[in-house]
Amino acid sequence: MRKVTFAIEQWPTKSPFSITGYTFTEARVLYVTLTENNCTGQGEATGVYYLDESADSMLVQANSIKKELERGIGREALQTLLPAGGARNAIDCALWDLEAKLSGQSIWELTDIEPHDITTVNTVGIDTLEKMAAIAAAFDTPVIKVKLDNRLCLERIQAIRAARPDAEIVVDVNQGWTFEQLKTFAPQFKALGIAMIEQPLPRGGDQPLENYRSPLPLCADESCLDSSELAQAAQRYQMINIKLDKTGGLTEALALAHQAQSKGLQLMVGNMIGTSLAMAPGLVIAQLCRFVDLDGALLLQDDRRPAMNYTGGRVSTPSPELWG
Secondary structure, three states, X not given: OOEEEEEEEEXXXXXXEEEOOXXXXXXXXXXXXXEEOOEEEEEEEOOOHHHOOOHHHHHHHHHHOHHHHHOOOOHHXXXXXXXXXXXXXXXXXXXXXXXXXXXXXXXXXXXXXXXXXXXXXXXXXXXXXXXXXXXXXXXXXXXXXXXXXXXXXXXXXXXXHHHOOOOEEEEEOOOOOOHHHHHHHHHHHHHOOEEEEEOOOOOOOOHHHHHOOOOOOEEEOOOOOOHXXXXXXXXXXXXXXXXXXXXXXXXXXXXXXXXXXXOOOEEEEOOOOOOHHHHOOHHHHHOOOOEEOOOXXXXXXXXXXXXXXXXXXXXXXXXXXXXX
8 A cells, every 4th residue: 555644844934925816934844755665755835825725735635635645646636626726736746756766767857858957047036126136146147027016116026126237127917907007017127128028917807918919928827827717828928937836736837837938928937936846857748848947945044955947037947756
């Protein structure tokens, strides 16, 4: 019988990390291990905070199917037993890891995706103009993601652009603008060389985008959780941000990626903050993406061992000891 363990872990951030309407001081994650024939697969998830997921609620969900997991169910059955979300993500990724270790194949062989090192954004959280500019100036990555709310938007971007004239910059509003603000800021940001705006309008309130010709590509995050929401998102956005906590694991994330590509949409992969174990499965999706946001482990005081290597914005593929 397969051995199944669930645990809640706390990973404090280096400093408070603020986005629209929320400040993170730790990643409180669900950690899953599945052991079979002396091989152990592991997975981690933080959950989707704006859907009221927490480590505790994920643990309840995971425990509800513990007997089925002990009996040896696989990823296909998992999709029917739990809804999309953090609990299914942690278990799904642990099943992928276990399959790789039991078969002696890498995740790249299992998914038939060619791996290469990826350049990830480094993220500037919401703060004063001076602090945001200083953080951006200190980054050694060529791509920067800037979190904004509805205050000092142009001023913040002007300050960061002045600090990093060399960088490719994307902006993430996390549902913080009105449609009128988007129409005001989008051309101004284009003039400053901004490459993309992520989730400017609230989830459920982005219908005006269907008739809007944006001067910059718009990326759906909160407005596209999984493939069930892709058709609507494709009418409003030019890019989809795939996060494994939203899709409920790598299995559904791969399905969403391929469906989005078939519609001519560009892809981004993101994260909900977590250790290298949470970032590692996202690197599979990253191979298909225009933008990669897998810097969540860099926001933490410590990381799981062995950690992934981040140098100059480049993130290495994970070692088999970590995942995959």
